[in-house]
Amino acid sequence: MTEFLELESQDGVRMPWNVIPGTKQESAQCIIPVSAIYTPLKPLPSSPPLLPYAPLRCRNCRSVLNPFSIVDYSTKIWICSFCLHRNHFPPHYHSITDDNLPAELFPQYTTIEYHSSDPAHSPVFRNVFLFVIDTCVIEEEIGFLKSALTRAVGMIPDNSLVGLITFGSYVSVHELGFGLIPKVYCFKGGKEISKDQVLEQMGFFAKKPKPATGVIAGVRDGLSQESIDRFLLPASDCEFSLNSVLEELQKDPWPVPADQRAARCTGTALSIAAHLLGVCVPGTGARIMAFLGGPTTEGPGAIVSRSLSEPIRSHKDLDKDSAPFYHKAVKFYEGLSKQLIHQGHVLDVFACALDQVGVAELKVAVERSGGLVVLAESFGHAVFKDSLKHVFQSGDADLGLASNGIFEVNCSKDIKVQGIIGPCASLEKKGPLCSETVIGQGNTTAWKMCGLDKSTSLCLMFEIVKKESPDAITQSANNQFYFQFLTYYQHSSGQMRLRATTLSRRWVAGPGSIQDLIAGFDQEAAAVVTARQVSFKMETEAEFDPIRWLDKSLIHMCSRFGDYQKDSPSSFSLSTRFSIVPQFIFHLRRSQFVQVFNNSPDETAYFRMILNRENVANSVVMIQPSLISYSFQSAPEAALLDVASISAERILLLDSYFTIVVFHGSTIAQWRKAGYHIQPEHEAFSQLLRAPKDDADAIVKERFPVPRLVVCDQHGSQARFLLAKLNPSATYNSDGPPAHGGDVIFTDDVSFEVFLDHLQRLAVQ
DSSP: OOOHHHHHHHHHHEESSEEEEOHHHHHHHTTSSEEEEEOOOOOOOOOOEEEOOOOOOOTTTBBBBOOSSSSEEEEEEETTTTTTTEEEEGGGGGGGGSOOOOGGGSSSSEEEEOOOOOTTTSSOOOOEEEEEEEOOOHHHHHHHHHHHHHHHHSSTTTTTTEEEEESSEEEEETTTTTSSSSSSSEETTTTOOOOHHHHHHHHTTSSSSSOOHHHHHGGTOOHHHHHTTTOOOEEEHHHHHHHHHHHHOOOOOOOOOOOOOOOOOOHHHHHHHHHHHHHHHSSSOOOOOOOOOSSOOSSTOOOOOBBBTTTOOOOOHHTTTOTHHHHHHHHHHHHHHHHHHHHHHEEEEEOOOOSSSSSSHHHHHHHHHHHEEESSSSSHHHHHHHHHHHHHOOOOOOOOOOOEEEEEEEOOEEEEEEEEEEEEEOOOOOOOBBOOOOOBSSSSSSEEEEEEETOOOOEEEEOOOOOOHHHHHHSSSSSSEEEEEEEEEETTTEEEEEEEEEEEEEESSSSHHHHHHHBBBBHHHHHHHHHHHHHHHHHHOOOHHHHHHHHHHHHHHHHHHOOOOOOGGGBBBOOTTTHHHHHHHHHHSSSTTTTTSSSOHHHHHHHHHHHHHHHHHHHHHHOOOOOEEEEESSSSOOOSSBBGGGGOOOOOEEESSEEEEEEHHHHHHHHHTTTGGGSGHHHHHHHHHHHHHHHHHHHHHOOOOOOOEEETTTTGGGGHHTTSSSBBBBBSEEESOTTTTOBOOOOOOOOOHHHHHHHHHHHHH
């Protein structure tokens, strides 16, 4: 894998096929599509130089000058590697020669950043945070939320703008600029509120008349700075008034009958927040940060009625189409997502409740605007508190939040773009590079990314459209495909920047090409692309059977790339480049992305949103968790993700991304309960107990959202968090007791050995 990790550290790109099947037919036989997982803002070790001027672009296809462009130094002309158009260098490039190159032509700088250094033409934007707080929760939860928010407000950079909305049965917009006494504008939660109603009721034109024509958005379009300053203030100016409002914050005063849910108008509150930002700060990086403590029951976006006798929708209800509120709520949030994308704003959701709050419905608005999402059981839970702290942290733990981005792609003429699965929204920029087949956000070569950070990763799907015969191919001299990814974004410093990444990949076709394809295959990237594909299909295709689709794909792939004699399963073998693929698919079939049983629609939506935005390394841990074993006999070592790894005298550390489990074998647990680790003569035992805890803390510290930490003992009730992820090689049906104080799993699931056996039998047919 090392060469693929090197490619990723150079450009932030992982591709399943690093040698690309050269014709349409060959790429169809490869099962896994030609695709790329790209992390636009990945911090690169050889950090790309920041060039203080605008990029040089091709006059024909608008791609940016890059190391693969062909340069004629004598005539000062460069030829675009995408469309082969000849471009003249502008006068300020006239001193270039073979020995005197500008940075963008250096072969090692395939990724490079630009920012316009002219302050007159590059305005510096402020970051805007608008807190939207649910008050229909118990007093204890309000207390937890207050302390977390007060801490967050202290960490916000002084020049950022801050606003506050609270909601229960009514929506209250707080005027922080009027610090003498608290001043609030109230809206009824049960009905939709338009932008004009917000302007009118909040007195935006009390002192000067409203312009007769045109859109009212920001200072440029007739809104006075004074009226914006009433609701959005620099953090340094409003810290006192904001903290005093938070201190006074109380539970929603409207009485709730015992047989009913609280009247909670989340949809109306988010809609008013979007209108307020659209009026005051359009086109700048602003985030609506929603803190939700229960299901929406009032107004647009409601997911359940107020009567407690009616349960909140489950996966079964969604499959049978018997969730009466679902489609209406999704439609409302689709409208909200379009508004946010148009304004360039982000919706972040922190959902903390034992019940569902409607993340499944909100998913469209959060994902398309590139928002963050955190799901926890309570506002007092470490998952919520530490994740919120993480958002505002600076230094090494900084998320690198950027905003208001546009992502564009350019590629060679024999490739078309099918779409992107990930946190972005199509800008509907159609052109010759758009494929007829659409996957995810397609039919375009440009996407809006209202919010992005250091680990936001997009999965781009391509289609090879070359049809010619292999003979013609061998004669054509150039066997390279080129890709260019351009990301414009507002950096956390407020500057607008452009990052350009240009890649070249060799293509092969014809009879002898299979060995080349195998040599360039990245199985981790392939597993992640497959996981995103299967999650997307489960959400968009009505009668889709994920297990069957995964099994068929795997069988076709093994029969195409495996070595075997026909009808002889024992002769079957896979090259080391493919050897872990069956294992990944086995764990993916059992993962929370495919198995929705036992998870609520909110949890499933949450898991898939995180999968769709994380990079390859993190996504692989979600699909196939890592397991480390600690014992007296050896140093910490990787263990098989199998029930056979459990032993009475071992501690196991499982990292499944969302949960981290420290699991003590039965003997270790008995010694700990007896207090041996406190006695000075058992210092070694004390160190053994500490090691996995320290490693778990290190993972928790750098991950977002912060995972849940479970510390448990063998045969204890919480051991289920580990057992659910292990290969059931020993079940209650197995012969004989487990060795070394091991364990069995009570399941009828097939083990990996049985799965592999079936796979070999089917692949060789």
